[in-house]
Amino acid sequence: MSTITTKDGTEIFYKDWGPKDAQPIVFHHGWPLSADDWDNQMLYFLHKGFRVIAHDRRGHGRSTQTATGNEMDTYAADVAELAAALDLKNAIHIGHSTGGGEVAHYVARAETGRVAKAVLIGAVPPVMVKSESNPGGLPIEVFDGFREALVANRAQFYVDVPAGPFYGFNRDGAKVSQGVIDNWWRQGMMGGAKAHYDCIKAFSETDFTEDLKAIDVPVLVMHGEDDQIVPIADSALLAIKLLKHGTLKTYAGLPHGMCTTHPEVVNPDLLAFIQA
Numbered sequence: 001m002s003t004i005t006t007k008d009g010t011e012i013f014y015k016d017w018g019p020k021d022a023q024p025i026v027f028h029h030g031w032p033l034s035a036d037d038w039d040n041q042m043l044y045f046l047h048k049g050f051r052v053i054a055h056d057r058r059g060h061g062r063s064t065q066t067a068t069g070n071e072m073d074t075y076a077a078d079v080a081e082l083a084a085a086l087d088l089k090n091a092i093h094i095g096h097s098t099g100g101g102e103v104a105h106y107v108a109r110a111e112t113g114r115v116a117k118a119v120l121i122g123a124v125p126p127v128m129v130k131s132e133s134n135p136g137g138l139p140i141e142v143f144d145g146f147r148e149a150l151v152a153n154r155a156q157f158y159v160d161v162p163a164g165p166f167y168g169f170n171r172d173g174a175k176v177s178q179g180v181i182d183n184w185w186r187q188g189m190m191g192g193a194k195a196h197y198d199c200i201k202a203f204s205e206t207d208f209t210e211d212l213k214a215i216d217v218p219v220l221v222m223h224g225e226d227d228q229i230v231p232i233a234d235s236a237l238l239a240i241k242l243l244k245h246g247t248l249k250t251y252a253g254l255p256h257g258m259c260t261t262h263p264e265v266v267n268p269d270l271l272a273f274i275q276a
Helices: 035-046 072-085 098-107 140-166 178-190 193-205 209-214 236-242 263-275
Strands: 003-005 011-017 024-028 051-055 091-096 115-121 219-224 246-251
Touching: 003 072, 011 035, 011 072, 024 035, 024 072, 024 098, 035 051, 035 178, 035 263, 051 072, 072 098, 091 098, 098 115, 098 193, 098 209, 115 263, 140 178, 140 193, 209 236, 219 236, 219 263, 236 246, 246 263
Parallel strands: 024 051, 024 091, 091 115, 115 219, 219 246
Antiparallel strands: 003 011, 011 051
């Protein structure tokens, strides 16, 4: 397995496919998944001639099951270490859900020349949790419920999420895939319970407002209009207003996990943005 070891001794697993001199695309997965969530996109862009890279966030997948550092500052620092180790330049960073927050936090701080463009898909910025300054957010009780379900029976929780709202499989007429549900469960159960528990706070309470304002490269914001996990009104529709060079593309009827359910729609739009 390919890994780097970060400054605090954490091993970060990554995949790195394609010509080393090709433009790199780096994929950042959502909670509580792994680099495997990007298999479709990685194969698609590999066959288009790109270098494709995806890592397992600390505490997730095949990376170290960390007890500490399970927050956005460290996640972004881990990405910076990976980018340095692989000498990535002019890279496209694509993040889904929590990974979109990681992308925003990293790109806002990245060394000059490391990043060419960024994509936020069903992403958590600016901030998910409801507060006086974010009245349209989700109540903290929602995220407390996630934590309680994880502690009570993580294995069952990791069936219920993909079988229901994540992919829109709870909608009338949905084409349910047991394989997709099982694969979500498999990825989730590979990771560490402590890291996953901590990450709920990271994705729900981190305020990415200043990150979005600071990003100086083109950013594509993609969001399903039927996203039941990260509601579009309090995420993409607010994030686009904070970006200097942002483009918003929304998808009627598509769910949170649209990269998996509708890659034939998502992938060409990603390619068009990258090649523009």
